[in-house]
Amino acid sequence: MLMDNLLIGLAFALLVSSLGWFILQTIRWRKRARALEHTNRLLLDQQIHMEQMINEIRSERHDFIKHMRVIENLARQQERGILDQYLDELNGELQRINVLNRGEKAHMASLLKHVLEACRHDHVQVRYELEVPLSALPMGLVDQTKLVGNLLENALEAACRYAQQHHQAQIEVFTSVRSGLYLLEVRNSTLPIPREIVDALFKQPVPSSKAGSANGWKHGIGTHVIAETVKKHQGTLDFRYQFPWMTVKVKIPLFQSMIHNGV
Amino acid sequence: MIRVGLVDDERLDLEKMVAIMKQIEGVEMVFATQSSEEAYREIKKNEIIFIERTGRTTTIVTTGEKYTTYQTLNELEKKLVERDFFRSHRSFIINIHYVKNFSLYTKHSYLVSFYQTKDTAMMSKEKMEEFQAKYF
Numbered sequence: 001m002l003m004d005n006l007l008i009g010l011a012f013a014l015l016v017s018s019l020g021w022f023i024l025q026t027i028r029w030r031k032r033a034r035a036l037e038h039t040n041r042l043l044l045d046q047q048i049h050m051e052q053m054i055n056e057i058r059s060e061r062h063d064f065i066k067h068m069r070v071i072e073n074l075a076r077q078q079e080r081g082i083l084d085q086y087l088d089e090l091n092g093e094l095q096r097i098n099v100l101n102r103g104e105k106a107h108m109a110s111l112l113k114h115v116l117e118a119c120r121h122d123h124v125q126v127r128y129e130l131e132v133p134l135s136a137l138p139m140g141l142v143d144q145t146k147l148v149g150n151l152l153e154n155a156l157e158a159a160c161r162y163a164q165q166h167h168q169a170q171i172e173v174f175t176s177v178r179s180g181l182y183l184l185e186v187r188n189s190t191l192p193i194p195r196e197i198v199d200a201l202f203k204q205p206v207p208s209s210k211a212g213s214a215n216g217w218k219h220g221i222g223t224h225v226i227a228e229t230v231k232k233h234q235g236t237l238d239f240r241y242q243f244p245w246m247t248v249k250v251k252i253p254l255f256q257s258m259i260h261n262g263v
Numbered sequence: 264m265i266r267v268g269l270v271d272d273e274r275l276d277l278e279k280m281v282a283i284m285k286q287i288e289g290v291e292m293v294f295a296t297q298s299s300e301e302a303y304r305e306i307k308k309n310e311i312i313f314i315e316r317t318g319r320t321t322t323i324v325t326t327g328e329k330y331t332t333y334q335t336l337n338e339l340e341k342k343l344v345e346r347d348f349f350r351s352h353r354s355f356i357i358n359i360h361y362v363k364n365f366s367l368y369t370k371h372s373y374l375v376s377f378y379q380t381k382d383t384a385m386m387s388k389e390k391m392e393e394f395q396a397k398y399f
Contacts, residue, residue: 178399180362236395251395254364256376
């Protein structure tokens with residue numbers, strides 16, 4: 001009898017622990033699936049941005065001969081004032097893309113351009129101070145996209161919401177290399193963030209602050225993906241929130257095996 | 264009449280001298296050499312790339328040459344109080360301004376490569392976290 005009770009107890013304990021293990025595994029895999037789905041969405045978005053950028057560069061090349069003809073005609077007609085104005089405008093257009101292309105590979109250049117255009121649309125000022133290209137981040141291209149894409153996406157979302165209320169907002173991106181560390185800093189305007197959200201930032205997926213978002217986790221997972229990517233590359237992440245600014249600073253050690261062109 | 268204290272000009276000279284001495288102390292590090300010809304030697308701190316303790320000898324790698332001393336890393340560390348110097352490992356002090364990059368050495372340590380020398384130092388995994396938290 002005692003033996004039977006012991007066996008039943010043992011079987012019950014085994015069942016409970018198996019169930020617990022199963023639940024834990026399910027949570028773990030669900031979290032992983034969310035992160036993968038988020039990354040997949042980022043990469044698909046980036047592919048679209050890259051295609052748009054290639055089309056824009058193609059059209060620039062296509063228009064080159066036309067611009068040359070206009071310049072030639074204006075020079076012949078000795079329309080100095082109009083010629084100068086035309087050259088200034090043309091130079092501005094070319095510089096817009098050239099600045100983003102400087103040292104950057106296509107995936108990062110297209111991301112920077114996308115952010116720049118989205119910001120222009122939503123009255124957000126952007127400042128890129130890139131001492132080293134983002135493409136030189138010491139990690140693979142997919143991880144670069146995961147890290148920078150999520151950082152910029154979060155900054156853009158927060159700055160746009162701020163701009164809706166205050167009619168102006170800012171995003172600043174800084175990169176540099178110091179003492180074997182790649183430093184990336186993203187600073188953006190933000191509306192007040194509740195304390196419980198600040199405390200959970202970069203530690204666990206936080207609920208999205210996007211109003212009316214039915215699938216909020218899709219957005220909240222971004223900070224979690226950033227933290228995981230930084231951790232994977234033995235880096236550190238630090239953030240400072242002081243209304244109306246959110247500053248995220250990432251430091252990644254430059255490992256010889258991961259150094260790409262540009263550093 | 265006996266004069267006590269310093270007149271203004273003399274005080275100014277003394278202050279200048281103290282300032283110069285402080286500057287020298289800040290710029291240069293004095294260490295005991297292993298040579299019988301000269302007991303002590305001065306080197307500019309900003310020329311030190313890293314310092315390594317091997318057995319009972321300490322090697323100071325600079326942009327010019329290497330020096331050896333019997334002084335321990337702890338003794339030298341006290342003279343290198345500037346933020347530029349970091350104890351990256353129990354056997355190494357590195358000058359952060361010469362750090363070029365890292366490579367994985369063991370599961371718990373990294374090799375540090377420098378500008379201006381092919382010699383390498385070590386950094387433990389915990390120290391890497393401290394390094395990132397402390398600088399920049």
